Amino acid sequence: MSELRALLARTTEQVLSQTPDWAAVAQAGLDKVLVPESWGGFGGSWEDALIVIRALGYHAVDLPLAEAILDSVRVEERDLHTAMMVAAKMAGALSAALDLSVEYTRQRQQFGKPLASFQAIQQQLAIFAEEAAAANMAAAAAFRAADRGGAAFEIACAKLRANQAARISTAIAHQVHGAMGFTSEYRLHHLTRRLWKWSSEQGNERFWADRIGAQVAQRGAANFWADLTR
Amino acid sequence: MPGFDFPPFDLPPEAQALRGEVRAFLAEELAGKPAVERARSWSGGSREFSRRLGARGWIGMTWPRKYGGHERSYAERYVVIEELLVAGAPVGSHWVADRQSGPLLLRFGTEEQRQRLLPRIARGELCFCIGMSEPGAGSDLAAVRTRARRVDGGWKVSGQKIWTSNAQHADWMIALVRTGDAEQRHAGLSQLLIDMKTAGVTVKPIANLTGESHFNEVFLDDAFVPESMLIGAEGDGWRQVGAELAYERSGPERYLSSIRVLLEFLRVVGDAPSEAERLLIGEMTARMWTLRQMSLSVVGKLAAGENPAVAAAVVKDLGTSLEQDIPRAVQALARPDCDLSGDDPFQRTLWYLLQTSPSFSLRGGTREILRGIIARELGLR
Structure with missing residues (x-):
């Protein structure tokens, strides 16, 4: 990671982990991550923006920061890039829900030992970790493709993969939390309710799978692998 | 993490x-x-x-x-x-x-x-084969009992390996054997290079559920292995095997095993798929694309000199799940004339992969072992 990107990551973490208001976010310049330096912005790439958007999802911050970032630059396919933003927020929220689930099962004792010590729990959380890793990978690859330009296929895959991960992982998160995760005072629902909402925003599984499937079928078996490795 | x-x-x-x-x-x-x-x-x-x-x-x-x-x-x-x-x-x-x-x-x-x-x-x-599993040592690999006894100039090896792929064709086997006490478990193990033509080495093929024989039993009866055939240090076998298994888990072979039936499915549905067919193709494509990105990321880790053991376990578990889901999902959506008895390439490929797919999440470390590795990285054990 470049020094500048590491600085951005640190600033992002400092600001977004403190339930910020809009003034704090704007003061740190997080809404101007894509704006050129000569215009007073950070001058970053989509991959830099990913750091901010992912953290927005991780800390469940309720501010229109993704929208502001999109508004700050000329984007030809606005809907597509909005979907990419949602996929990144989902990746962040999945990582946060995983961290919370790991922490909770290590503390919560039943049968005289931590829940985390039971294989039934360990195997479920391993699946969760895999799904969170997949969603994060898909988002990272889509943002990198966006920097190259023409990322329609990658963004479609990233949003669909985030939805698949959310479906599997939210079920596990709630199962391992027991009734505690279902209360309004505990913070799990700040993540899972957002994940359910985001799964329907900017295209659910049916929308994206249909779009990808139609395109792949149209290209045919002979082009499948060539297209995947372009 | x-x-x-x-x-x-x-x-x-x-x-x-x-x-x-x-x-x-x-x-x-x-x-x-x-x-x-x-x-x-x-x-x-x-x-x-x-x-x-x-x-x-x-x-x-x-x-x-x-x-x-x-x-x-x-x-x-x-x-x-x-x-x-x-x-x-x-x-x-x-x-x-x-x-x-x-x-x-x-x-x-x-x-x-x-x-x-x-x-x-x-x-x-x-051609090499891998002498790890034994009748009493599958996922619990440290339970290996095949014994290498010190003799003049080397060892005499006795015991039995099982599920050894390609042993009937192999020139060499790298075997995990016990050179120390059984009570030592992890500490008493070593890796030996065994020439498959050595007197006392017998290979007996095991038919799998398709009737083909890919894996074998290998019997070792006082087979002599020269001193010079010890790999690494005596007693270091467990550590070395761990490194070896990481190579086995990190490659594209862990998510591509069923690509042929997906390609056949694409060929059969042509350019006018039904909605259900489009949804299946879209779902599998997104999963495969993501796995390829993850698998490439592991290559990046290898190139940077990192040890990608946990990342490789993640890719293998997700990848073998995809490899198993593809044939089953394709079968569920296949058109009514597909009853698996057809002699066309699509049905033959589907039937072959349906039958072989259970092995995908067993070979090279079972799904449960991989999830155990992941759980350890999560700090749960």
Whole structure:
């Protein structure tokens, strides 16, 4: 990671982990991550923006920061890039829900030992970790493709993969939390309710799978692998 | 948690250039090969094909030139491997030697072992098998009981290995054996190179559920192994085997095993798929694309000199789940004339992969073992 990107990551973490208001976010310049330096912005790439958007999802911050970032630059396919933003927020929220689930099962004792010590729990959380890793990978690859330009296929895959991960992982998160995760005072629902909402925003599984499937079928078996490795 | 960090990795231009070369070679080599044969992937082998591949410089690609390698990058090797697998090339004869036995010798072997074996592996002349599992030691590998007893000039090895793929064709086996006390479990293990022609080595094929024999029982009855055939240090076998298994888990072979039936499905549905067919294709494509990105990320870790053991476990578990979901999902959506008795390439490929897919999440470390590795990285155990 470049020094500048590491600085951005640190600033992002400092600001977004403190339930910020809009003034704090704007003061740190997080809404101007894509704006050129000569215009007073950070001058970053989509991959830099990913750091901010992912953290927005991780800390469940309720501010229109993704929208502001999109508004700050000329984007030809606005809907597509909005979907990419949602996929990144989902990746962040999945990582946060995983961290919370790991922490909770290590503390919560039943049968005289931590829940985390039971294989039934360990195997479920391993699946969760895999799904969170997949969603994060898909988002990272889509943002990198966006920097190259023409990322329609990658963004479609990233949003669909985030939805698949959310479906599997939210079920596990709630199962391992027991009734505690279902209360309004505990913070799990700040993540899972957002994940359910985001799964329907900017295209659910049916929308994206249909779009990808139609395109792949149209290209045919002979082009499948060539297209995947372009 | 670093094990779950997957930074994107882009293949360098020279690797992409190599892809065209490999595709052209394979198009010619495999012209007319039926789909169901291609679906065998690395379960199918041909000594002649391995030699021709070796002649192209595509075995032992990353190894030093002084051992017959080609000093190419991990990225270049990755491209060759994925092209071989997607084309369904018969790579089984050199697969294990190229993927894990060679790298193991390079890391832990003696100078004599490297000079003697690595150049021949790179030429595609040697077939290796892996002597790990035993009747009483599957996932619990440290329960290995095959015993190597010290004698003048080496060891006498007695015991039994099982589920040993390709043992009936192999020239060499790298066996995990007990050189110390059974009570020591992890500490008393060592790795030995065993010439499969040694007196006292008997191979008995085991038919799998398709009726074919890929794996075997290997009986060792006082088989003599010279001193010079010890790999690494006596008693270090457990640590070495852990490193060897990481090579076995990180490659594209862990998510591509069912690609042939997906391609056949695409061919059959053509360019006017139903909605249900589009949804299936879309779901599997997104999963496969993501897995390829993760698998490439592991290559990036290898290239950077990192140990990708946990990331490789993640890729293998997600990948083998995809490999198992594809044939089952395709079967569920196949058109009514598909009753698995048809002799067309689609039905034959589907039926073959439905039958072989249970092995995908067993070979090279079971799903449960992999999830245990992941749970440890999460700090749960």
